[in-house]
Amino acid sequence: MSIDLTRRRFLIGSGIAATGILTGCDALVQSPSVNAVLEKGEWLSMNAQRLLLGNQQLAREYSEADLSPVFKANGTQMPETDVYKQLVDSNFANWRLQVGGMVKTAKSFSMADLKAMPSRTQITRHDCVEGWSAIGKWTGVPLGLVLEQVGLAPGARYAVFYCADDYEQSLDGSGLYYESIDLVDAWHPQTILSYGMNGKDLEIAHGAPLRLRVERQIGYKHAKYLMRIELVDSFKNIGSGKGGFWEDRGYEWYAGI
Template sequence: MSKAILTRRRLLGIGAAGASSLMLGGCDAFDFLGDRSGNVRDVLKKANDVTYYVQRFLIGDALAPEYAESEVRQGQKPNGSTNPTSTEYLALKANDFADYRLSVTGLVETPKSYSLAELRNMPSRTQITRHDCVEGWSCIAKWTGTPLSVVLDEVKLKPAARYLVFHCYDNMGSGASGPNFYYESCDLADARHPQTILAYGLNNETLPVPNGAPVRVRIERQLGYKQPKYIHTIEAVSGFAAIGKGKGGYWEDRGYEWYAGI
C-alpha cells in the first residue's frame, strides 16, 4: 500500500466499495445485510460506522506523526471553551488546583481518585504532535502527561466496558434539564493507544487554563473536539444511551460524527 494519507472520504469509498463488491459477488457471509433485524446491518448502515471500521482495519495501532522540537513555532491555539465559570472549577483554579481530583468510575473493578500530584508522579510520556481542529486550523505542540493505559491498568476495566466517557468542568450553556457540561468519549482502542495521555504539561510548562488545565485528554489520532479539556471524571461504560442525548459527546449530540479519526 502506498504511503499516501487516506482521507476520511477515501476510506468511506473503500469501505462502501468493498461491501458492495462482496454482496454483488454473492458472498454468503454477507447475506445478513438483507435482514433488517440483523445487528451487523445496524452497525453498517451509517457511513460514519463504515469509516470507523475500515480505518481501524487499515491503520490499526499506528502512531500519529511526531515532530522535532524546532517545529513548535507558536503557542498552542486553544480550541473550544477557554475559561470555565462553574463554581467548582473556579474554586479549584483559585487554589492552583491543589485540591483537584480525577475520578475513574463506572465499569471498573477498583474505582480510584487521583490528585494532580499523583498523576505527575506516575509514568509519563512527552510527545510533539499536531492538533487538527474541525474548523480547519492546525498547530504543533509538545504535550506531557500520564498515559491513560497506566490508569486503566490500575482500575482494571470490567469485561462489559466498551468505552470511556470524559466528563468536564466547562459549562456549554443551559438547557431544559439544566447546565450542559462538555463531555466526550472514545473506544478502548484509542484509550489504550500509546499516544493517548492525560496531559498536564504543554510546551515545557504547566498546562494553561485556556488549553484545559489542570488535565486534558490527548487522543492524537482524532480531531480536536475529541480531545476534551478540564476533565474531572473518566467513566467506563458499555454504551452511551444514559449520557447526554446518547450520541457519545457534546458535539455528537448536535450532529457531529462520533468517530473523528485522522
Template sequence: MNSISRRAVLGGLAATGTLLAGCGRVDGKAPFRQLLRLSDEFTWRAQRLILAKHSLVRELPVSQLSARFPVNGTSMPQGDYYKRLVDGEFREWKLRLDGLVERPLALTLAQLKSLPARTQITMHNCDEGWSAVGQWTGVQLARLLALSGLKSTARYVVFHCLDKLDLDGNYYYESLDLFDALHPQTILAYGMNGKELPVDHGAPLRLRVETQIGYKNAKYVDRVEVVDRLNSIGKGRGGWWEDFDNAVWYAGQ
C-alpha cells in the same frame, strides 16, 4: 473562536439560504441520520483495519512547535467551583476513574504527576481546518485503566468535563472506544509546551488522543467513566458535539 460557542454563532445566522437550504431539514430525518451513522461506522471499521499494527501518530521535533496555539471551545469554565479550583492551584481537585472497573480511583494532580509520564510533540488538527503543533506531557490513559482494572464488559471510555459549552448547562463530554483509549499516545495531559497546562487549554487535565481530530481531545477532564454502551450518557451519541451538532462520533477521518 473565543468562549462563545460555535453553535451559538451558527444559531444566529440569517436563514436566507438557497444553495443548501434543504440540508438541515433533510438531515433531521431518521433515515438520513442512519445513513450518516452507517458511514461513520464504516470509517471506524476501516481505520481499525489499517491501524491493526497500532502505528504511532507522527511525533515532531521541538523546532516545529507552533508559535501560537489557538484556544477553541471553552477558554474559562464558568462557575465558582472551577474558580475555587484555579485559586487553589487544583490542590483540592481529584481525577475520578470509575464505571466498569475493578478498583475505582481518585487521584490528585500530584499523584498523577508521580506516575510515569509520556511527553509527545504532535499536531492538533481542528475540524475547522487549522493545525497547530504542541508538546504534551501526561499519563498514558492505558496505565490508569490498567491500575483500576477493566471489567470484561468494558467497551468505551467517557470523559466528563468541568466546562459547559452551551447556555443550557450541558457539560462537555467525549468518548473513545477501547482501541483509541489504550493507544500508547493517548494521554491525560497536565503539561503543555514544558509548562503547566494553562486554564484556556484545559487545566488541570486534558485528553490528548492523537489518532483523532480536535474535538475528541476533551479539555477540563474531571472524571473518566468506563462503560459498555454510550446511549445512556447525554443524548446518547457519545459526545457534546455529537449530541448537539450531529458531529460524527468516530471522527478519525
C-alpha cells in the same frame, strides 16, 4: 472547540464523502433514514482506518523545531462553573480525577498521583474541524496506565470523559462538555491525560489541570478540564446518546484523521 451554537449542525462522514455526498442541512441530518446511512458510513470509516493502519499505528510526531509559535486556545478558555472557579482559586490543590463506572476498584487521583506515574511526551499536530492546525508538545500519563490502576469490569467498552466546562452555561447541567472513546483508542500509546504543554503546566485556556489527547482524532475529541472518567458498556443513555457534546449536536462520534 469554538463553534457558534446557532450554526447548522453538520456531519462529515468519510464513507459518505467518498460517494460525493456532503450535507449540512438540518432537515437531512434529522432524517432517520439519512442518519442511519451516515452512521454506517462512520463505522465503515473507523473500521477501514484501523484495518489499514492497525490499532497501534502512531500519529506523526514532530521535532521541537516544528512547534507552532502560537497554539490557538480554542473553545472555552475559562469555565464559569462555581466548582471550577474554586479549583482555580486553590491552584487546583483540591482537584481530583475520579475514575469509576465499570471498573473493579473506583479511585480518585490527585495531580501528584498522576505525575508520579510513568509519563509520555509527544509533539503532535492538533487538527480542528474548523480548518486550522497547530503543533504542540504534550506531556502526561498514558490513559492505559490509569485504567490499569482501576481494572476494567467485564463488558466495559467505552471511556467517557466529563469536564468542568459548562459549554452552553445551562442551568440543568445539560451543557457540560463530555466526550468518549472506545478501548482501542483508550489503550493507544499516544492517548494521554495531559497535564503539560510545551514544557510547562497546562494553562487554563488549554484545559488545566488535565485534558485528553487522543492524537488520531480531530480536536473536538480532545476534552479539556477533565473531572471524571466513567467506563461504560454503552453511551446511549448519556446526554442524547451519541457519545459526546458535539456528537449530540450532529457531529461524528469517530473523528479519525
